[in-house]
Amino acid sequence: MSCPKLRNMGRALWQRSNRTPHLSPSAKIQAFACGRMVSGLSDGQGGNCCKSGANCASNPSATAMADSPSLSPSSPSPAHRHQVVGNKRSEESLAMPGRSYSSTVTKIDPKTYLWARYNEMKRLVHDLIPPGVCNLLNPSTIYANNEVNLDEVNIYGFDYDYTLALYSNSLDAMIYNKARDFLMEHYKYPQGIKKYDYIPNFATRGLHYDIQKGLLMKIDAFHYIQLGTVYRGLRPVPDEEVLQMYGGTHHIPLHHVSGFYGKGPKMKQFMDVFSIPEMTLLAATNDFFISNNIEYDPVHLYKDVSDAVGMVHIKGYMYKWIMQDVEKFILRGDETYAVLHRLVSNGKKLFLITNSPFSFVDKGMRYMVGKDWREFFDVVIVQADKPHFFNDCVKDKGMRYMVGKDWREFFDVVIVQADKPHFFNDCVKPFRRLDCNGDLQWDKINSLDKGQIYKQGNLFDFLRLTGWRGSKVLYFGDHLYSDLADLMLRHGWRTGAIVPELEVETKVVNTEQYAQSLTWLQALTGLVERMQMHRDPESSKVLQDWLKEREELRAVTKNLFNPQFGSIFRTCHNPTYFSRRLCRFSDLYMASLSCLLNYDLSYTFYPRRTPLQHEAPLWMDQLCTGCMKTPFLEEMAHIR
Numbered sequence: 059m060s061c062p063k064l065r066n067m068g069r070a071l072w073q074r075s076n077r078t079p080h081l082s083p084s085a086k087i088q089a090f091a092c093g094r095m096v097s098g099l100s101d102g103q104g105g106n107c108c109k110s111g112a113n114c115a116s117n118p119s120a121t122a123m124a125d126s127p128s129l130s131p132s133s134p135s136p137a138h139r140h141q142v143v144g145n146k147r148s149e150e151s152l153a154m155p156g157r158s159y160s161s162t163v164t165k166i167d168p169k170t171y172l173w174a175r176y177n178e179m180k181r182l183v184h185d186l187i188p189p190g191v192c193n194l195l196n197p198s199t200i201y202a203n204n205e206v207n208l209d210e211v212n213i214y215g216f217d218y219d220y221t222l223a224l225y226s227n228s229l230d231a232m233i234y235n236k237a238r239d240f241l242m243e244h245y246k247y248p249q250g251i252k253k254y255d256y257i258p259n260f261a262t263r264g265l266h267y268d269i270q271k272g273l274l275m276k277i278d279a280f281h282y283i284q285l286g287t288v289y290r291g292l293r294p295v296p297d298e299e300v301l302q303m304y305g306g307t308h309h310i311p312l313h314h315v316s317g318f319y320g321k322g323p324k325m326k327q328f329m330d331v332f333s334i335p336e337m338t339l340l341a342a343t344n345d346f347f348i349s350n351n352i353e354y355d356p357v358h359l360y361k362d363v364s365d366a367v368g369m370v371h372i373k374g375y376m377y378k379w380i381m382q383d384v385e386k387f388i389l390r391g392d393e394t395y396a397v398l399h400r401l402v403s404n405g406k407k408l409f410l411i412t413n414s415p416f417s418f419v420d421k422g423m424r425y426m427v428g429k430d431w432r433e434f435f436d437v438v439i440v441q442a443d444k445p446h447f448f449n450d451c452v453k454d455k456g457m458r459y460m461v462g463k464d465w466r467e468f469f470d471v472v473i474v475q476a477d478k479p480h481f482f483n484d485c486v487k488p489f490r491r492l493d494c495n496g497d498l499q500w501d502k503i504n505s506l507d508k509g510q511i512y513k514q515g516n517l518f519d520f521l522r523l524t525g526w527r528g529s530k531v532l533y534f535g536d537h538l539y540s541d542l543a544d545l546m547l548r549h550g551w552r553t554g555a556i557v558p559e560l561e562v563e564t565k566v567v568n569t570e571q572y573a574q575s576l577t578w579l580q581a582l583t584g585l586v587e588r589m590q591m592h593r594d595p596e597s598s599k600v601l602q603d604w605l606k607e608r609e610e611l612r613a614v615t616k617n618l619f620n621p622q623f624g625s626i627f628r629t630c631h632n633p634t635y636f637s638r639r640l641c642r643f644s645d646l647y648m649a650s651l652s653c654l655l656n657y658d659l660s661y662t663f664y665p666r667r668t669p670l671q672h673e674a675p676l677w678m679d680q681l682c683t684g685c686m687k688t689p690f691l692e693e694m695a696h697i698r
């Protein structure tokens with residue numbers, strides 16, 4: 059179903075729900091409710107209603123009230139039904155018990171009233187998302203966090219791994235197996251861990267790992283652990299135990315998780331697509347020690363697993379596997395070629411900055427683009443040592459600009475990153491040229507020339523030598539910290555995040571089951587919020603039933619993505635820590651570079667205005683943004 063159609067349905071829902079038979083018959087209350095509607099509506103219909111007072115009938119809600127037999131002060135409320143089925147609108151009175159401001163309200167059994175509201179809401183949701191609605195999202199869409207006009211972009215930059223080159227998932231199992239073997243061979247870990255095969259889809263990108271406790275978990279944008287997503291080894295940790303371990307809260311303090319690149323002293327965030335097998339190996343080895351009652355220090359285990367996975371990269375195993383069978387491991391190379399060809403054909407300048415070695419990149423690019431791939435690029439830099447490529451000497455350069463070259467004399471003590479004690483002395487890595495065999499040359503680099511390959515270097519020299527500054531440059535990468543953060547925050551380049559997980563998650567969002575579960579979850583949450591003032595024993599039991607159903611719906615919607623950790627973008631209702639960083643560090647994000655093929659090179663991406671919480675009632679035509687609240691605004695009238 060198209061979005062316009064859904065929007066129309068949303069509006070229809072709003073109009074229809076505003077005709078919902080009303081509980082309070084008194085004119086005084088009608089006027090008051092109308093006043094509340096004004097505060098919740100941005101257009102003039104509510105305003106006219108209340109300014110003129112007598113014109114309240116112009117409000118659809120008021121019209122409905124006048125038409126409804128249940129609104130006659132003398133009309134007794136018909137007996138309500140406990141269950142309402144089908145599309146036929148309920149005729150039961152929804153008179154709300156316990157409202158003290160009207161003496162004419164007919165009191166009814168609170169349990170019956172609440173269930174009538176529940177059924178009414180269910181029917182509204184059914185109308186909004188009828189059976190068969192699916193495929194609302196196109197997996198090839200590019201999403202915008204900021205407005206980007208491609209007409210203004212003349213220079214396109216790319217990371218290589220998981221940006222130009224997408225890899226098959228089969229690589230994950232190979233990295234896992236090799237690192238597990240390293241643990242046994244080089245770190246003398248028990249042979250028992252050999253029994254732990256790779257578990258596809260166990261972990262997801264963006265999770266946090268508590269190094270000291272040995273726990274893998276998902277944290278939201280506000281530093282709260284999503285309960286139900288904490289794993290010790292391969293087993294979930296009960297919520298009560300999580301709260302106990304974190305001092306009675308599931309909030310992780312800033313100083314534990316902070317660190318610009320996601321590395322706090324106690325928590326590590328896994329942001330790399332390559333880190334999926336590492337998280338799985340951590341879980342498996344923890345599980346082995348716990349299951350076999352072997353005492354161990356989780357800190358040692360974390361470091362050993364990290365080193366073992368690092369060796370797979372450092373020793374070149376991964377590069378070797380891919381180079382031996384590029385057809386097997388590199389996906390959709392023809393699409394990468396199509397993107398690059400299109401950009402070059404339109405006169406755009408291209409550059410590549412990657413941490414991978416030249417021989418590896420050359421092999422992959424020859425496969426995807428052809429042996430003349432270097433003709434596509436104006437500058438190629440390999441083994442760039444990102445993120446340091448983008449941020450080395452930032453502080454020195456910035457301070458020199460603001461204060462002068464003697465800026466350090468203003469300070470008694472300057473502490474910089476501990477791993478760079480010589481930051482101010484030898485931090486600038488100059489560019490070095492590689493010859494056609496990939497051997498390092500010793501000549502001083504005074505220009506970055508097309509057709510040449512350069513190693514290392516730093517962004518400041520890059521900017522000085524190319525003059526490529528500001529928003530005319532758009533750089534694509536998959537690592538939010540290493541690829542995009544510095545460019546976005548410090549240098550003003552435009553950034554595009556490649557998030558391969560979008561493709562899989564879009565498939566889930568496009569299912570009818572997800573659309574219906576999520577919409578009903580939102581509606582039920584709104585219902586619980588509005589009806590919570592009913593605190594008599596019968597009502598309390600109904601509300602407990604609803605809260606239980608809400609928990610079940612949350613689990614259902616989470617498990618559709620990943621049974622352990624759910625979506626990489628959402629906790630129950632908040633953005634994840636990953637999601638917040640994605641919004642902060644990328645102007646655009648998409649599943650793969652090939653999404654660019656769906657847009658012409660003069661296209662402007664406009665971010666959608668998403669409602670803040672206090673704006674949500676105004677957004678009648680948006681799904682899942684609280685649009686269900688407005689039909690019941692009048693019921694909140696007593697809350698000031």
Ligand SMILES: [Mg+2]
Nearest residue numbers: 217219220536
């Ligand atoms: Mg990459």
